[in-house]
Structures are given as structure tokens and as C-alpha cells.
Amino acid sequence: EIVALLSDERRRRTSGRIEVSLHVLRELPPFDQPAARHALKDQLDAIPGVALSDDAVERGTWPSFDGGHLVAQDAFARFIAVLEWISERLARGTLPE
Numbered sequence: 001e002i003v004a005l006l007s008d009e010r011r012r013r014t015s016g017r018i019e020v021s022l023h024v025l026r027e028l029p030p031f032d033q034p035a036a037r038h039a040l041k042d043q044l045d046a047i048p049g050v051a052l053s054d055d056a057v058e059r060g061t062w063p064s065f066d067g068g069h070l071v072a073q074d075a076f077a078r079f080i081a082v083l084e085w086i087s088e089r090l091a092r093g094t095l096p097e
Contacts, residue, residue: 017064018079020044020052025086026060029093034058036089043082047075 020040025031031040034057041057044050049069056063070076 016067018067018070019062019064021062022057022060023062028090030089031086040082040086043085044079047078047082048072049075 030036050065052063
């Protein structure tokens with residue numbers, strides 16, 4: 001367990017897992033559609049060591065993966081690219097054709 005002291009003196013704890021908040025995204029276009037959630041899963045699964053379950057994507061739950069998979073610079077860069085991809089899709093409300 002990692003404990004970090006923030007500048008405002010509050011303590012935060014983490015198990016080292018990265019949680020994908022599909023339960024929130026499933027309420028927002030385009031991620032309210034299963035095809036968009038599966039496209040997100042495919043993007044994340046392209047990161048070595050990450051494998052989200054189809055069931056979690058279908059149901060829109062809280063799948064997670066070990067943050068240690070993002071230690072390699074290329075894996076972290078892919079993860080940031082996925083976050084940017086999500087942001088772009090949310091701004092448009094659609095997936096590209």
C-alpha cells in the first residue's frame with residue numbers, strides 16, 4: 001500500500017491498482033453505447049499486462065488493473081493516449097466513423 005502526503009496535509013492511500021470508472025462513463029455519450037466501451041477496452045488492452053473482462057465492459061462496472069503495468073515509459077505513454085482519446089470522445093459525444 002502506498003501512502004502519499006498531499007500539500008494540504010490530507011493523506012491518500014492506494015492499493016496500486018488503476019480503476020476504470022465504466023460505471024460513470026456508461027452514463028455519458030458515446031460510452032453509453034456498448035461499442036464505445038468495447039473500443040475503450042481494446043485501447044486499454046493494447047497496454048502490455050492490461051486485460052479488462054468483457055463482462056465488466058458490458059455491465060459498466062469498475063474493472064481495474066495493476067498500476068505496475070504502467071511503469072515502462074511506452075506503457076505509460078499509451079495510457080496517457082487512452083485518457084486523451086476518452087477526453088476527445090466525451091467532448092464530441094461520438095466515436096469517429
